[in-house]
Amino acid sequence: MAQEELRKEETLAMRNRLIGQSCKLFYSEDPVKIVRARGQYLFDENGKRYLDCISNVQHVGHCHPAITKAAAAQMDVLNTNSRFLHDNIVLYADRLAATLPQKLCVFYFVNSGSEANDLALRLAHQYTQHEDVVVLDHAYHGHLMSLIDISPYKFRKLAGQKEWVHVAPLPDTYRGIYREDHPNPGQAYADTVKDLIEDVHKKGRKISAFFAESLPSVGGQIILPQGYFPKVAEYVRSAGGVFVADEVQTGFGRVGHHFWAFQLQGDDFCPDIVTMGKPMGNGHPLACVATTAEIAGAFTANGVEYFNTFGGTPVSCAVGLAVLDVIVEEDLRGNAVRVGAHLKDLLTKLKARHEIIGDVRGVGLFLGIELVIDREKKTPATEAAAHVVKRLKEEDQICVSTDGPWENVLKFKPPMCFGMENAELVVQCIDRILTVTSLMTPHRLEVNTTSHNISLPPGKCSLPEDDILKFHTFIIQNK
Template sequence: MRKKLIGQSCRLFFSEDPVKIVRARGQYLYDENGTRYLDCISNVQHVGHCHPAVTKAAAAQMELLNTNSRFLHDNIVHYADRLSASLPDKLCVFYFVNSGSEANDLALRLARQYSQHEDVIVLEHAYHGHLTSLIDISPYKFRKLGGQKEWVHVAPLPDTYRGRYQEDHVDPAQGYADTVKDLIEEVHKKGRKISAFFAESLPSVGGQIILPSGYCQKVAECCQSLTPAKLYVHAAGGVFVADEVQTGFGRVGSHFWGFQLQGEDFCPDIVTMGKPMGNGHPLACVATTQEIAGAFTANGVEYFNTFGGNPVSCAIGLAVLDVLEEENLQGNAYKVGGYLKDLLRGLKAKHAIIGDVRGAGLFVGMELVTDRKERTPATEAAAELVRRLKNEQICISTDGPGENVVKFKPPMCFSAADAELVAEKIDHILTETSCPRQLNGMQTPGLGDNCCS
């Protein structure tokens, strides 16, 4: 029935042998036979699948009222007030929408109205959503479709593992920031102007990338001490948009927002948020400054969103914030995420196919390579690992330009015992497949393993 009725581009997880999930709770999924799977994929179900406090809040508000946000209601302003407390003071105006794609599309409109410019700078392999406007600024998509708009400019992904400036570079943050400066100068030579620099605070589709510290601040600001001053985003008249659709709401552990990893002196001009906000309910938001919001209002065109910010959505959003605080899930992300990275780094010392382990909180990537020196993506081996883990009742997936980064973005209630189970199963699978003939082109057996034994 699915093949007949649903568009075939809407792909399933584990498409060769898909799983039919009929219920879920916490970090666990259950199929129609009652088999339990550990969910390492669903960062949308942020505080855990079907959290009782969230479902209770949703049902209670739905029984009472759900209507257009153009009527006065307490929930929308209470929720905006709670969100504002987690953000820098200047990010104090909120627009509620229904998805991360809607949020990023609105951020693009805000940036263009405020700057009165059109062009956008994005990072290589970025993904910002499925609307036409966002496909246009998502190299991950438009590279496959064979077209880059003249107003879109692509900067190198600040990947210190396999990018232009790697971990041994004296200042990778400055190096990558200067690639943006150079790009802006090229744009100006063409007689064009920048409206925005768009970046995920931690690029996910790009391969679970942790941006070098200080990169965002350097990209945003003009170095006035230099003569002549170098043009970065603000000096070029543009705004900095931080896409937090994947990484916000405490996932990075040490901070509530991913952009805060860049330091206290960095604040984006616009922040977009989505997936985790509603714990699976469609809820998203754009936060920005009074100045940018004022320019958007001044265009004379009313903005409204029929469902964005409705009483039920905001009741759910408030419940998610309550659960995050009451169950200290940000603290759990910091503790368990750190433990998971330690376990995976232990596996790296044992298995040569693991080239890098990186992450923050419960946003973790394990990159598989066929050769550590060349850092050649072990794409097939990564796909095989995902397939084998699924057979062990662990749901996980891959990302990155080479589809060789095994990514971990589980619900925030993920436990230390869950981390141990995942590491144990990965170790077992990599040990079993440590022979080069079994690892789809792997050149070196796992360190400490007996090849072909």
């Protein structure tokens, strides 16, 4: 019997009562209640359609018929754990192997990116017999305790940095210590890791792994400088460690020309361990660790069986196979190249019109727009970014979110079916909002980039409040 749908107010009240308050909602001031979705579109309880620029998990599009059909068909036949011999898990592993460098030939299936990264950490520790890990500043690798320990984005808000964790500078060529005008930022940033490793050795400790997202997302949609990963891998391996590429947010063709974002660092570069997750199952819980036979052998040699109850079930692997099929059949990598390039070009042109846009960066359908109050000082425009997100949702039914250390980067990781017309609409709406915002707020925000606190100086707007409201309403009605 179908359950009667709750009114939005009832749903929100029950959520506030029953669900932990640390589990946050998008748009907490006025949450969107989504009741169905298709492709790159979400629909609320009133049938209002929203363009989704957020859901990189629904990789090939929400509720793709090929994915739901594959899941239902397999569920109707069998869904048991991977201790029983079944075709799907080996067929899926074989398909994944075809997308990776040859030496990454052993697979462990799990249910989430967090599980994958936790297992990668175990593999590294077992293989190297070392403990210490090097990570990038502002990194996020998951919500398990082991991963919070290697995620500066999280541990700086909690107990702090463990002695076995070492944080290297984020290779951000826009606002980092080595910028676009540096002759070789990739080498310079890699050398900071080398220095860090030397300091670790001086303390009598040893490196187990270097962990990094192939394209740091929480750090602000960062595109790493060329040559960085190969040099870091050289230094880490010389120290007896392994290189772990976290592809949980960026894999499966999102960058377009390559299936994996680490391949942007060159065809010859190969990590020792690759973790993958979010887009694998298009919303179904599916994740994986790929590694070398040598590392897998060391893990087996410890004599402890590894088993994951729901990892690699027949249904999960049927879904995973269907996702790979859709990526190829619908040329979604090609779409990421074409639409991503068009979106980036439009945003770059928008930058010339709006002083508040400090940087436009990205590849494929992984893009970021960094908003700043002052281009020279690069002062983060945190409140302006939040304002844009709010207006896009309320006025245009477009879902975008922010990221970066100061939450001033508008990030785009939409479903891969995102189209040219979607890109053009988003840019038109951002253009309108930034135009109105610049007219309404001629005085600048004051931001303390050390404490991340934001304050507005008195008289931030030269127009009376009623005039602002009338002016804003006029613009919206005549857009």
